[in-house]
Amino acid sequence: MTVEEATTLVPVGHPVTFVAQVSDLHIIDPHDNEPLFVPNNERLSKAVAGIASEDPTIHAVLATGDLTNWGRVGQYDALDDLLATLQTPFLPIPGNHDDRDSIRARFPDLPWADAAHASWEVTVNNHVRIIGLDSTNPGESGALFDSEREAWLSDILARTPAAGVQTVLALHHPPFLSEIHWMDRTGFLNLHRLVAVLEGSGISRIFCGHLHRPVQSVVAGIPAQVGLSTVWHVALGLEDKAKIRLINDPAGYQIHRFDGPNSVSHTRYINTTEEPFRPDWAAEYGEDDG
Ligand SMILES: [Fe+2]
Ligand SMILES: [Fe+2]
Numbered sequence: 001m002t003v004e005e006a007t008t009l010v011p012v013g014h015p016v017t018f019v020a021q022v023s024d025l026h027i028i029d030p031h032d033n034e035p036l037f038v039p040n041n042e043r044l045s046k047a048v049a050g051i052a053s054e055d056p057t058i059h060a061v062l063a064t065g066d067l068t069n070w071g072r073v074g075q076y077d078a079l080d081d082l083l084a085t086l087q088t089p090f091l092p093i094p095g096n097h098d099d100r101d102s103i104r105a106r107f108p109d110l111p112w113a114d115a116a117h118a119s120w121e122v123t124v125n126n127h128v129r130i131i132g133l134d135s136t137n138p139g140e141s142g143a144l145f146d147s148e149r150e151a152w153l154s155d156i157l158a159r160t161p162a163a164g165v166q167t168v169l170a171l172h173h174p175p176f177l178s179e180i181h182w183m184d185r186t187g188f189l190n191l192h193r194l195v196a197v198l199e200g201s202g203i204s205r206i207f208c209g210h211l212h213r214p215v216q217s218v219v220a221g222i223p224a225q226v227g228l229s230t231v232w233h234v235a236l237g238l239e240d241k242a243k244i245r246l247i248n249d250p251a252g253y254q255i256h257r258f259d260g261p262n263s264v265s266h267t268r269y270i271n272t273t274e275e276p277f278r279p280d281w282a283a284e285y286g287e288d289d290g
Helices: 002-005 040-052 072-085 100-106 146-159 191-198 278-283
Strands: 016-022 062-063 091-092 122-124 127-131 167-173 203-208 215-219 222-226 252-259 262-269
Touching: 016 040, 040 072, 040 252, 062 167, 072 100, 091 122, 091 127, 091 167, 091 191, 122 203, 127 146, 127 222, 146 222, 203 252
Parallel strands: 016 062, 062 091, 127 167, 167 203, 203 222
Antiparallel strands: 016 252, 122 127, 215 222, 252 262
């Protein structure tokens, strides 16, 4: 048995689907001259260009909230402009910096829930069912899982997906504590009820935003991760009284590759100047130096 055969978990022929994830874009209205820590709009422009040039082609772009800085009309206008060249379906969910009704209006083709919350369910490439759950609590920074959303999500999860389709959940607020205390203190109301719905649900992955740094956890036995922001990041502070500190860490986006029932996630940085180089030992792997 070759190494390739030994490490192939699924038979050849399963569908392969690529989903890029951008998060916490915090787009501003360029007419406002709003002072910023990093160039937010320019960073999304780089991310869009990067996603468009990925090989293999990305099937869909998931945006896990905080699309704009303050949920203003001019900021959604700027977002429209920045996405104008994107040929890939864009799947946004609201964050606490957004206006959920504006997002619904800007992306009318998404199958929005017939409810107050701006949630949707989309199956990408007839293979990856993404449940985009609106976790926002309008007027608050923290999250809310109310009875309406509990009924909506339970109803979706009660329907068995078609054979070969895997289900993932996307929401802005992570359904776990990061232990960066100033980020956690905004809270997640009724989190225990969400976790109860997720138990045994068959969801394979959970993708979030909000924390502005890459963080991984496990929720109801499901791997959960926060994607990089395209803008600034939160400085790591795990001490009890960690102060609010932001950092210009490498920003970027995630590429989630789904292969049959499996998946793997990678990070693409957009604000580095480092160029890849070829090590000498590449020749030992049969690579020429072209
Ligand atoms: Fe954010
Ligand atoms: Fe947020």
